[in-house]
Amino acid sequence: MEIILSNRDERLVKDAVKANIGVSAVASRSATHYHSREEQELAVREAIEKARSVSREIPLLIASMAGARGRYIQEAIMGELGIGRGGRNRIVSPTDWDDNHFGDTVIRACFKNLDDNAGTPYVLRMFGELAERRVNNARTRRYIMSYIFDRDPASLEFMAVKYRSKLRDALTHVWGTRMTGAMIEIISKAQDGITDEKSTGIEQSLLGKYLGDSISLVFAELIVLLVFGNYDFLEKYEGGFPVINQFFRAMDNIDGCDLVPEEVLTGLLSDPDHSQHNEYWSTPEKQAATLERIRNKSKVETANQAVRKTKQERERGITRETSRVSEVTDPIALLKTIYENGRTNELYDRVGELAVKASYKDFPYKRIGVIKDRSNSMRGHWQESKNTPRAVVDFMGLVLAQSAEADFSFTSQGGATDLATAFLNLVDTDEDGPPGEYEAIFVLSDGYENTYEGLFGEIVDTYRKRVRDIPIYHVSPIGVSEANARARSLSGAVSITATHKTLPMQVASHLLEADVRKWIENRVLALTGG
């Protein structure tokens, strides 16, 4: 893979990348205090278009990075799919991008990033927007169908039950209204064993060729029938598909359907024609009681939800087994449970596993110093729920320790926030020898320094003048609502202020400033696995 960026274009590309890194970290579809939803969307789209006009690869290279927000990734993907071939390539050659499929690799990385970090609803909503924008070229169809049908069967079954209408819209968009009707007829007849060569060919070209290795054509047909509301054939498959079978049963009686998502059950009950509508859903009181019963019995409750309930239930004298710890994906939930209920090896090991998973794969620093704020304000905060800042800081510390060789220093507990002493403890030579030469220092703190305010900035400025210059990253565990990423700055002396979610992007931005060519090479390497 050759980087074709010329010296002349470097500045242009650097500015475009830097601007988009900032946008990608804050992009949101939600209205804020100062901007309507439409204004927000337009701002993101314009930024991406501007970057794409400089060089086509830019928005996608950024959208493939951890830390890019869901809205940005969606717009970057949709923009690329909308233009098809063509566009200016200043970073990699058009041959590599199109013919050698590097563009494809990057788009798939963006899809994965969107799915992993924002979730299935974001991806499916994007398909809906592609339909609204009438983007329906071969590439788009391929990505949509692969996303739906190239996955494990259990995941597809669950998705089909929970997101029936979104999948229906996506397939209708991909096939077109006329061919959708034809497909349903072909598949329905196939259930009765009626096929012919032409039908088989159509089915293969519109469905079969997109199936992953673990998805059979029979199963895919069943999914299609399910999302298009053809339930007649579901009885044939009793026993094989537990979620679908329960869904089918829930259309008449929701009792015992503990594998079906809550939203699906309540959706069924809200239909006045449902046999249990009057009994379970016709008044607000009945709705509340039904919801509580569904939630108590549901096995669909995530492991994350289960681990957070242990405290409430312990207070009520209920012993709940935390057998699903290995399924928990929310490290903050685990840490808060540890603080409140006590540490077990199982809980802490799982936190460690998640830290390994979250570690920065292309972290540019090998040796870092980390200052962790353990003051009282981290335990309770007017902006975040109890212990959340503390949990975020602890987890960030673990992630950084997995990403680089890290030394730690702590503020003292209980009294006040004294980052200055913690900084000097980190960089001081002690009797055992000189400290490692840190390439960067990360300060994990909510930014409220009080002994005294401004002291940390003085210390850092003095250190930079008298010892050496070093990038200082202030990572705040507080998510500020407006702009969603602008954390309270600790001091003008820090290089970058970020939240834990925007840190990867902010580190990237800082490194970009130093060497854009190196940044691009690192991105390309990360994507090609080289």
Place this chain on the structure above:
Amino acid sequence: MNLANLLRGTEIVRDSDGLYVVQTIHNMAIAFLTCDDQYSLDDRFENPVTALHVTNRNYGHVNLNNKTDKDVIVAPQAAFMTKYAAQNHALPKSAAVPAHSNVDYHDAGCVEGAQGGRLRGDTDLRFVPLSIREMLLQEVNKTGSYSHLYSSVKALGNRTGVGTGTYIDKYYSHDFTRTAGIDLNEFIAHFERPDKTIGVIVLVDDEIIAIDKFPSFRYTAQVWDLLIRDCYGSVAIEAMQSGAPKPTYFTKTLESLTPVDGETPVQLMRRALVETRRSISNRVYDRLVELTTLEFTDERDVNSTDVYQSDVIKSEGYIGQVIRSGDYVHLVSLIKKDKFDPTSIRKVIAARHEYEELAVSQRAFSV
């Protein structure tokens, strides 16, 4: 009565090096009082912010009804604010209301200008800003006039740049973020209450302007956020609006130090940091020593009872209130008078010290 009596049983919170823990934002600093556990009467008093049912029969009067099983001591100078159209009132003093009883206060004052309407019991408690607590304390025991607190509210508006007139709710609802770039929520977040805090010593420009001591650790936690926002926040707002620069004690201290042989730059910085902390702690210590020389006169509060004696205390430069049961002090509220210049105390102390040294150096008379 002096500071040693008033703050009996308490001490200043210190760090592991024995220095006072002092938190500083802009030119405002707070040191913290603590005590042994047995002197924190956590279970004796109900939450003052939520416990009381406040009504009145006429303007200038409030009735505090405590329907709970515990006594309530209202923290210094509370304002009772309504969400409906009514005449909000403030109390110029702290108050002690025993369990299952109600107490009338006839030296309350209106703080809502020309607004009519009685208090019906569903009021929110707010604290009177520190800037005008002195003015309110001067009005303790003055009955027969509902409007005697209006001048305080107007003064508050003038000092903070909020057009309150005689409507104190305009101050509470004012958006300082928009008009002055000051976020009061952030201000609250800056000051962290150490564990086992039972009171605070508040300094501005290195002068003690307030000392508040509360009945217990829990009580302090219950009033903390509101106290910082409503009461001390007013002082910070004035300071930030004045554009006072942030302190740079460390840099100045570092410049005054001479490196010793073999000392690395970081070691020199560490020495400067320790010295900075020591000087901050010493400044608070010196100010407290000055205050210990003051003697207070006391004037009995009309709402004093056999169990809870309440007195307004005055000295040169300071005014306040103490609520106690015999020699046991529950609550102290001490405010520096606005016009008082503490350098006069320093001159007295310096002179006294000089004469003491002279006296010590004198030989005894001998024939």
